[in-house]
Amino acid sequence: MKRHYPIELIEEQKRTVYFPVEFSNIPVSRIAFGTISVEASCSPHPDKKNVIAISQDLVEELKFPLLNVPLHIFQEEQTLHIGPLVGIFTAGFTPFPIRPIGERTLFFSKLLSVKKTVGALPFVFGEQHINWDQGTIEGLFYNENGWEKIEVPFPNVIYDRLPNRKSERKTEMNKIKERLQTEYLIPWYNPGFFNKLDIYERLQQHQEVASYLPETHPFTSFSVIERMLSDYGHVYMKPINGSLGLGIHQIIYDKKEGDYYCRYRDRTGENRLRKFQTLESLFHHVFQNRKLENMLVQQGIHLMRVDKRLVDFRIHTNKDELGEWHVTALAAKVAGSGSVTTHVSNGGSIKTIEELFTDNSQEITNKLTKAALEMSQILEHQMEGIIGEIGFDLGMDRKGNVWFFEANSKPGRSIFKHPQLKEFDLLTRKLSLAFAVFLTERAIKEPGEIFK
Structure with a gap:
């Protein structure tokens, strides 16, 4: 892992930053946290400590939360960046302080709990937490005492954890993503669900x-399925944008008897295996309410x-x-x-x-x-x-x-x-x-x- 350093508060001086003594040769005159950057007096730690020390006035100006999390240092030209501040973008927030992200609260609390070992300050936010005028976010941080809302700058990077395709397709979500990337040049990682x-x-x-890669095609006609059944004995029909195994059907052809079988999970959650004399009959009974143009057919593997x-x-x-x-x-x-x-x-x-x-x-x-x-x-x-x-x-x-x-x-x-x-x-x-x-x-x- 790359080195990260404890954060200390400087009580006496104003507009002062001490950086770890092992960085003693870097000439810097600015300090940055997230997307906020200010002028500061920057020098190696006078006690030769490998820590980052920041004066109280800069903590307030940078909106830097003192959460006892060691962080990294990145230098570019005259600026010393402390971070990373990581925004985790999602949806589905609730008004309940103990479970602010509903059923996914436990997942996010576990994700944020690794911050000290990584050396990052992560928080969770949604569209309603962004203050565009101030360039700040009311982020949800997870600490020893549970969830806490803290106002912080726009982050260094954003980790996309939108819960589903429906939330991702919302116009507002795409506008937020585009604006943060283009206007603020914030990298946004793991965007989108795969097709x-x-x-x-x-x-x-x-x-x-x-x-x-098994042979795979978008559904176009029964003739493609018939040919693939002849080649492989069975195929799978899958929703192109499906997840969690929902909507998957296995179609099996019995060459000896000339019958077709379909194995799938019905709407009640029961596993079904049905027999048909023709492929057309199978599709008529099993796929009558499905949009076949949204399905793909894939080679069955033994x-x-x-x-x-x-x-x-x-x-x-x-x-x-x-x-x-x-x-x-x-x-x-x-x-x-x-x-x-x-x-x-x-x-x-x-x-x-x-x-x-x-x-x-x-x-x-x-x-x-x-x-x-x-x-x-x-x-x-x-x-x-x-x-x-x-x-x-x-x-x-x-x-x-x-x-x-x-x-x-x-x-x-x-x-x-x-x-x-x-x-x-x-x-x-x-x-x-x-x-x-x-x-x-x-x-x-x-x-x-x-x-x-």
Whole structure:
């Protein structure tokens, strides 16, 4: 990790900053926090301490919250930047002080709780917390005593945690994002939810990962499905913008009997397996209320099984404070009885790789890690915006070949309920904020690289 330093208050002097003695040769005359920058008398700490000390008047002028969090120093020309101040943008706020973000309050409290180990000041905010006239935000900070609202400057970077596509599509949200990026040059990372077909088409352009991709097409006609059923025996119909495994249907063709089967989860939450004599009849009964133009058809893979149940994998990747990709979590998901997916909400269960595959767990881990890192590096350059984390759903067939199913820009966290995956839960949270350290430094020192 990059070095971060404790913050101290200077009682006597005015407009004074002492920086860590190991920075003794830097000539600076300004101090910045978030988007506020002021003139100050800056010099190495007189007691030769490696701390950042700020006079009370500058604390007030910079709107600097003294929360006992060590922070980083970034120098550019005559200005010393202290931070990063990280705004986490979301929606769904409530009037309740104990649960200000509703059901997601616990997630955000855990995310913000890693601030001291990362060396960042994170806060949560929404559109209603922004004061455009003053250039400030009434941010929600999480401390030892719970949630607290503190007025701070606009942040160094913004981490997008909008909860769903509906909130993301709101015109007001897009205006806020555009204004903060263009007028204030604030990097905004992990914007948007991925479109399944779009991700597939972008990965398909790169030969090094093409072998991971099952044949996938937007739904256009029954003839495409008939041909794919003939080739693969079964296919999956998926919503192009779906999530959580909702709306996924498996279509199976029995060549011997000439019958078609459809496995899916109905609106009551029951797993169904229905038999039809023709593909047209299947679609008439199962898809009659669905917009087929919003669906894609994907090659079925004969996945490896444990106790006759399908197994696939969730892999999280994150960028760190140096801007480098890491696999931060890897878990197996075992399908529930009769389920078309391995999602926990559909009866699936979470296991570690070692639990399921005692003999070849390292080989499986290595293959999945290699695939996830290769695709992360490609998507980082292929997607619009700044990508700092991805959740991959990958499969492995009975021959040991890796297959790509989905990539999620805001991956769910159900795998971390497994007791042996708690350390990965912590690591993913740390790197989600550590990437803000990297982006802050780049935005300060090489803004052209961030906003090109």
